[in-house]
Amino acid sequence: MSVEERVEFCIAQGNKLAGAQVYYREDWDCYYFDIAGKYFGLLSAKSGGESFITLKNLPEVNEELRASYQAIRPGYYTNKVHWNSIDLTSGEIGKEMLASLIISSYQLVVSKLPKKVQATLLEK
Known part of the structure; x- marks a missing residue:
């Protein structure tokens, strides 16, 4: 899969999640994965050279992933x-x-997120 296809795949996954929005932020030069005003992912806008997606996880899971995969590194910025x-x-x-x-x-x-916000996401 090409980098462009991976970028499109990541954007599509974000858009499938209830209440999530994925949009380009010019000030950060990246795609911003947003849920109720909080970000859950940042995707570099570059399609050539290096391209990264930054995602959140539990600290112990992050350590395990970094130890198992060279492609997974501590989050940039x-x-x-x-x-x-x-x-x-x-x-x-x-x-x-x-x-x-x-x-x-x-x-x-x-x-x-607050329980009220979570409840509205379940309705969607």
Whole structure:
């Protein structure tokens, strides 16, 4: 899968999640994965060279992922305990795993939202 296809795949996954929005932020030069005003992912806008998606996960899971995959590194410009940046150009991370990591990041951020907001997301 090309980098462009991986970028499109990531955007499509984000758009499938209830209440999520994925849009380009010119000031950050990246695609911003948003749920109720909180971000759960950042995707570099570059299609050539290096391309990364930064996603949230539990600290212990992040450590395990970094130890298991060279393509997964501490998050760029984020809290390195809670965020990982995944190199989309490496080919090491498959579509299923990438989708799972996007969903996990979304679920983790949703779990921290106020209960009222969570309830409205369940209605969608």
